[in-house]
Amino acid sequence: MQTSFEPFNQFVERYQKFVVTTHVNPDCDALGSAIAMAKMLRGRRKQARVINSDPTPQRFAFADPHREILVFGDEVKPEPDEAVIVVDVGDLKRLGRVGDFLSQNPRPFACVDHHKSNTGFAEVNVLRPDACATGLILADIARDWHTSMDKELASALYLAIYTDTGGFRYANTDAKTLATASDLVNAGADPSYLATQFHENIPVGRVQLFCRVLDNLHYEEDGQVVWVAVSLDEMNRYGCDRSDIEGFVEYIRGIESIEVAVLFRESDPGKTKLSFRSRNEIDCSLLAGRFGGGGHLHAAGANLDVPLDEAIQVVLPHVREVVARKAEA
Structure with a gap:
């Protein structure tokens, strides 16, 4: 058989x-x-x-x-x-x-x-x-x-x-x-x-970076969207590597009323890694797909060959659009 x-x-x-x-x-x-x-x-x-x-x-x-x-x-x-x-x-x-x-x-x-x-x-x-x-x-x-x-x-x-x-x-x-x-x-x-x-084997630098992330959260769409950006300079300041960012975006997705969480991470000079997390019906894989990425319904990612600040300006209008469309449905 x-x-x-x-x-x-x-x-x-x-x-x-x-x-x-x-x-x-x-x-x-x-x-x-x-x-x-x-x-x-x-x-x-x-x-x-x-x-x-x-x-x-x-x-x-x-x-x-x-x-x-x-x-x-x-x-x-x-x-x-x-x-x-x-x-x-x-x-x-x-x-x-x-x-x-x-x-x-x-x-x-x-x-x-x-x-x-x-x-x-x-x-x-x-x-x-x-x-x-x-x-x-x-x-x-x-x-x-x-x-x-x-x-x-x-x-x-x-x-x-x-x-x-x-x-x-x-x-x-x-x-x-x-x-x-x-x-x-x-x-x-x-x-x-x-x-x-x-x-539980958490480096001190990761804790310090996470504190900075929590101090710099941005909320939009009546608290349905939360996003944060992390630069290479910040990661280097706290002695962190890419793995130390693991889990940050899942944590901020857990904030009450949040529908979509986005983490913008400077992966290399002039390049940005996007991490999307959602709850309920918003499909992160479709959102990431707009930028050449992919993943799952509630977790997806993409990479952009643009600097961190530019990536934020490019991506956030799409996030707002998706959340607004859900609110109208």
Whole structure:
């Protein structure tokens, strides 16, 4: 009997060596998914390496206890005999330097992802927009493969699911999510340890930057929109990197009456990263799509090749329009 993973299974069987990769500025759901995919491949007696465009953020180092994740470079790249599996990525542009390399040096590659905005860019795609996390899809694949579920694999999958559901708080958390999490705990994942590592090892500089963010919130549309901007100078002042911004926009979305929260982050001089979060019916993926980005209903992002101040002027009219249209509906 064929399964929904049959094309992907056939892809995996065709090759012996693999590189697994995920998006730039990897978060814990991406890191957990990449490590899990590599472990699952090794369980099928394949060779697998994880190569990302960006280094693992220091505060997420616990997600890679054996330091197996490599950083792309002249000496670290997919070899001609390695197929590539991309996890938790909706668009080739989100792969950064690895994506640029693959565009110039094609390799057989597949994608496992849950973003509704996924462009279907891979040779073989396992796309499940209804899944709460790519980690949940991988857990289903592991069952399909009858993969031996040890503590390390269970921990990687649990971390991916836990973080992509906001600690099981988001609306994408359903009975299957919780049942799978339970299975992973039974297999050895330690929910207390993983949650503590993710939430409580907070650098002082991140706390100081967050205080500045809270002091500089801007409210619009009768308190339905909140936004804030963070510059490179501010991040450098407090010794923060991109991972230290993780979670800020989710926090301000939680303010009462807020429908849309937007974080503008200067990613490089002259470039701005947009993070959108919403509640209720406003679709962040459509909003981000206006700027070449994508994501999910309540969480999405995009990148603009314009300075921070210009990005604010370009984006906010679209946010106001979306909120006003909702109010008129």
